Amino acid sequence: MGYKERMSGNEAVAFAMKQVNPDVMPAFPITPSTELPQFVSNYIANGQMDTEFIPVESEHSSMSAAIGAEAAGARTMTATSSCGLAFMWEVLYVAASNRLPIAMAVVNRALSGPININAEHSDSMGARDSGWIQIYAETNQEAYDNFLQAYRIAEHPDVMLPIMICQDGFITSHAVQNIELIEDEPVKAFVGEYKPEHYLLNPDERMSIGPYANSPYCMEAKRAQAQGMINAKQVILDVAEEFSKISGRKYGLYEGYRLEDADYALVAIGSACGVIKDVIDELRDKGIKAGLLKVRVFRPFPGDEFAQALKNCKCVAIMDRAESYSSQGGPLGSELMAAMYRNGVTAKTIDMIYGLNGRDVTFDMIQGVYEDLMRIEKEGLKPSDHYRYLGLRDAQKR
Amino acid sequence: MGNGLVEIRWHGRGGQGAKTAALLLADVAFSVGKYVQGFPEYGPERMGAPITAYDRISDREIRVHSNIYYPDYVVVVDETLLHSIDVTGGLKKEGAILINTPKTPDEIRPLLRGYEGKVYTLDARRISEEALGKYFPNMPLLAGIVKVSGVMDTWVFYSEMEKSLKHKFAKKPEVFDGNMRAIRTALEEVR
Numbered sequence: 001m002g003y004k005e006r007m008s009g010n011e012a013v014a015f016a017m018k019q020v021n022p023d024v025m026p027a028f029p030i031t032p033s034t035e036l037p038q039f040v041s042n043y044i045a046n047g048q049m050d051t052e053f054i055p056v057e058s059e060h061s062s063m064s065a066a067i068g069a070e071a072a073g074a075r076t077m078t079a080t081s082s083c084g085l086a087f088m089w090e091v092l093y094v095a096a097s098n099r100l101p102i103a104m105a106v107v108n109r110a111l112s113g114p115i116n117i118n119a120e121h122s123d124s125m126g127a128r129d130s131g132w133i134q135i136y137a138e139t140n141q142e143a144y145d146n147f148l149q150a151y152r153i154a155e156h157p158d159v160m161l162p163i164m165i166c167q168d169g170f171i172t173s174h175a176v177q178n179i180e181l182i183e184d185e186p187v188k189a190f191v192g193e194y195k196p197e198h199y200l201l202n203p204d205e206r207m208s209i210g211p212y213a214n215s216p217y218c219m220e221a222k223r224a225q226a227q228g229m230i231n232a233k234q235v236i237l238d239v240a241e242e243f244s245k246i247s248g249r250k251y252g253l254y255e256g257y258r259l260e261d262a263d264y265a266l267v268a269i270g271s272a273c274g275v276i277k278d279v280i281d282e283l284r285d286k287g288i289k290a291g292l293l294k295v296r297v298f299r300p301f302p303g304d305e306f307a308q309a310l311k312n313c314k315c316v317a318i319m320d321r322a323e324s325y326s327s328q329g330g331p332l333g334s335e336l337m338a339a340m341y342r343n344g345v346t347a348k349t350i351d352m353i354y355g356l357n358g359r360d361v362t363f364d365m366i367q368g369v370y371e372d373l374m375r376i377e378k379e380g381l382k383p384s385d386h387y388r389y390l391g392l393r394d395a396q397k398r
Numbered sequence: 399m400g401n402g403l404v405e406i407r408w409h410g411r412g413g414q415g416a417k418t419a420a421l422l423l424a425d426v427a428f429s430v431g432k433y434v435q436g437f438p439e440y441g442p443e444r445m446g447a448p449i450t451a452y453d454r455i456s457d458r459e460i461r462v463h464s465n466i467y468y469p470d471y472v473v474v475v476d477e478t479l480l481h482s483i484d485v486t487g488g489l490k491k492e493g494a495i496l497i498n499t500p501k502t503p504d505e506i507r508p509l510l511r512g513y514e515g516k517v518y519t520l521d522a523r524r525i526s527e528e529a530l531g532k533y534f535p536n537m538p539l540l541a542g543i544v545k546v547s548g549v550m551d552t553w554v555f556y557s558e559m560e561k562s563l564k565h566k567f568a569k570k571p572e573v574f575d576g577n578m579r580a581i582r583t584a585l586e587e588v589r
Contacts, residue, residue, distance in 0.1 A: 006428040117440060171463050175437035176424045178459075274461035362464045 002180040002247065009140040009172035012179055013079075013105050013165070014039030016147035018049050019187040022103070023074035023194075026054035026065035028084065031117045032169040033107035036079035051077075059084040063091040070100040071209045073199030075151065077102065081169060082109035085123045089130070095162045096131025097225055098210055101154030102162040104132075105147060108270070108321075109169040110357045118358020119168040121269060122322040125331045131225060133163040133232055134299040138273045141179050142296075143167040145249060148182070151191055152239040158231040168271040170358065186246040229300045236297055253302040255294040256309055258284060262291025264373040265310055265347075267336060268319040269295045272354070272361045279366045290370050295332065303339025310340065315373035316349045319390075323353055329387040348373075348381050354390035365391045402457035404549050405466045409485050410475030413445040419475070419536035420451035423543065427455045429558050430550050435460045448483055455549050471547045473539055474498060475522075477506075486513040496542050496588070498522040498535050503589065518546050520588045529580035530573070537577050538584035545588050552585055 007015065014036055017025075027037035043049040052074075056062045062078050070076040080088065085106060095102055110120035124134055133153060137143040146165045154163040167173055200209060213221060233253065240251040257277050259265060266276055273294040283290040293309055310316055318337070320330020328334060329351030337349060352369060355361045369390065376385060406423070410416025417438040424436030435454040441447065452466045470493040474485050477499040486495060494516035497506055503517040510517065520542045522535035544555045559581055567574040 006425065006434060168463075170437070170440055174440070175435055175463065176421050177435050178428065178433050271463045274463050277461050360464050362467070363462065 002182045005179050005181050006176050007140060007179050008035075008174050008176050009137075009143045009167045010035040010107065010174065011039065011176075012140040012144035013147050013167070014043070015181065016144050017051075017077060017105075018043045019182075019184055020077075020148065020151065020191050021049050022051055022077045022151075024052045024054065024066070024069035024076045025078060026056050026062040026069065026076075027078050028056050028059050028062045028080070030059070030081050030084035032109055032173045033079045033081040033084070033105065035173075036105055036107070059087040060091060063088040063095065066102045066104075067091060067095050067098065067100055070095070070102050071098065071199065072201045073196045075155075075194040076100075077104065079105040079107070081107045082111055082117075082123045085127060086111055089127070092127055092130040092132060092162075094210060097221065099160040099225065099228065100162055101151065101160055103147070103150040103154060104162065104164050106164045106166040107169045107173045108166055114357075116357040117169070119171050119271070120321055120356050120358065121166075122356075124164055124166050125322040125324070127164070128299060128331060131161065131229070132299060133159075133161055133229070133236075133297075135163065135165055135236075135297055136269045136295060137165070137167040137172065138271055138294060140167075140172050140175070140177050141249075142251075143172060144179060144181070145243065145247060145251065148187060148191065149236075149239050149243050149251075151194065152242075153232060153235050155194055155196075156231075156235045156239075157197065159228050159235050161225075161228045161232065166270075171271040180247075182247055190243065190246050233297070233300050233302060251296060253297045253305050254309065255292075255296060257292040257294065259291035259293055259309060261289055261312070263289040263314045263377070264370055265291045265293055265313045265316050266319055266366070266369060267293045267295065267306070267310070267316060267332065269298065269321065269332065272319065272321070272366075275361055275363055276366050279363055279370065283367075283370060288370070288374070298332070301335050301339070303335060304343060306336055307339045307343035307345045310347055311343070311345045313347045315377050316340075316347045317369050317373055318349060318351050319369075320351060320353050321355045323356065327387070329353070333387075348376050350376070350381070350385045351387050352390050353388070359391060362391075403460075404453075404455045404471070404547060405469045406453040406455070406471045406473065406543065406547065407466050407469040407489075408451040408453075408473045408475065409479050409483055410449055410451070411445075411479070412447045412449050414475045415534060415536035416449055416473075416475045417451045419473070419540050420453050422536070422540055423453050423549075424455070425562070426540075426544075426555060426558050427453075427549060429562070430554055432456065432549075433458060433460050435463075439465060448479055469493065471496070471543060473543050475535055475539060477501075480506075480509045484511065486510050489513060489515065491515040494518055494546050496520060496539065496546050498539055500524065516546075518542065518588055520584055522584070525580050525583045525587065529583065530576040534580075537580045541581040541584035542588040545585055556581065556585070
């Protein structure tokens with residue numbers, strides 16, 4: 001079915017890009033996603049891809065060019081990180097509201113300041129309300145698999161929305177690990193050709209894209225866009241099911257690791273889930289019922305599914321790799337706790353900010369979080385538990 | 399080294415190829431069927447600044463992504479780092495350290511802050527300059543750490559490197575020969 005290789009996360013996504021071979025890629029380099037346009041340019045120079053690569057002068061321009069290309073009817077991709085994504089902000093909304101299914105590889109990195117190049121989710125979390133679908137990866141394998149599924153989700157007629165395929169900067173993007181790749185033929189058959197229903201370069205259907213709309217019409221456009229996001233949930237599941245037939249790997253909206261009978265659960269996104277699984281195995285050997293809910297899809301937010309999966313837990317720690325300065329916790333914490341409330345899930349729940357600016361996430365730290373949950377079960381929640389930082393150097397820890 | 403897991407930490411200076419060596423080790427271990435993880439720790443990248451790179455080599459799938467704090471082996475690409483970096487920090491005493499220096503292990507040991515495990519040295523500068531006419535310490539050190547750690551049979555390592563370098567330097571046979579000579583000398587000289 002597949003074949004074994006070893007690749008960094010960036011190499012893996014670039015390889016997926018080569019296999020999908022979209023029509024256009026405008027891009028501007030930024031650490032740690034720079035390698036993606038670099039690898040793609042090499043593939044093009046070597047005649048292994050025929051994508052039109054557009055070097056631009058900024059990320060605002062790369063997203064603008066992507067919007068133009070996708071609106072013209074071309075399958076389009078780009079890649080970015082951190083301040084590059086922030087610089088796209090204005091036009092991210094234009095891509096989504098014009099229902100342009102662009103695929104963007106996001107290699108997550110902190111936003112300033114202090115200036116820092118390492119992993120954190122504040123860049124894509126900041127863009128969470130821009131109308132893009134967001135899918136996150138724990139490993140190089142998942143980043144590759146997710147990119148292969150991207151266009152099938154984004155271009156689905158019930159969805160028609162742009163999509164971010166996210167992985168953790170350096171931690172997976174620059175680490176070489178084992179991976180299983182799929183042959184070109186089944187990939188191409190799975191992804192298929194892009195046949196847009198409406199597009200600018202269609203001489204038989206003249207149209208205007210991105211015009212002004214008056215108040216009596218705008219709200220309907222937004223509601224229609226929201227429906228695309230609502231529909232995306234089922235489409236993501238259907239595409240994952242079909243993908244399992246060519247890959248043998250199953251994906252859902254989330255991955256539950258020893259979660260079914262767990263008393264103590266962590267909820268996390270991205271590469272930190274690996275060490276969490278190692279800690280869980282050790283705790284389970286000691287008879288402690290620990291588990292993990294790994295978030296794969298953040299937009300649309302599968303709040304009901306997450307909440308239902310946590311309904312039998314006694315204590316839950318929601319791990320946020322992004323600060324939102326709400327003084328209540330991070331974005332995953334606020335959204336998931338709202339969903340738990342709506343679903344009547346009453347587990348004692350805390351929000352833990354961790355791993356900012358690439359702060360290493362160790363076995364001992366994660367073990368400490370489970371110990372906290374066991375303490376909270378016995379002693380109850382203290383006000384200082386609700387929103388905390390993991391692994392801080394100084395006394396602000398609690 | 400439980401669960402067939404070996405963890406290696408590399409200390410070098412930016413531009414000396416410590417990251418490349420770590421990735422090459424992951425590469426060659428993959429080619430003999432191991433689960434591997436090779437990754438650098440990035441700070442502000444600049445020539446000459448201390449950098450760290452890591453390898454995990456295992457018989458089982460590797461899920462952890464954190465840095466390595468309790469390595470089985472340490473490789474020091476630049477001996478001037480011994481004065482500024484705690485290179486033996488967390489290093490297991492059943493493990494070993496390999497240092498790029500013309501000095502003997504006995505001469506180096508006093509600089510290792512009381513490390514009790516095995517100490518190996520290799521004059522990677524001389525080997526590289528003789529074999530390649532340039533200072534690329536990473537190939538001799540890669541050979542050295544394979545031998546010291548025993549992560550794979552040295553002959554299997556040698557023939558895998560021969561295959562991969564022959565492919566990589568297909569158009570530069572002199573570079574291929576030089577690298578293979580550097581590997582051979584390092585395998586013989588590591589002490």
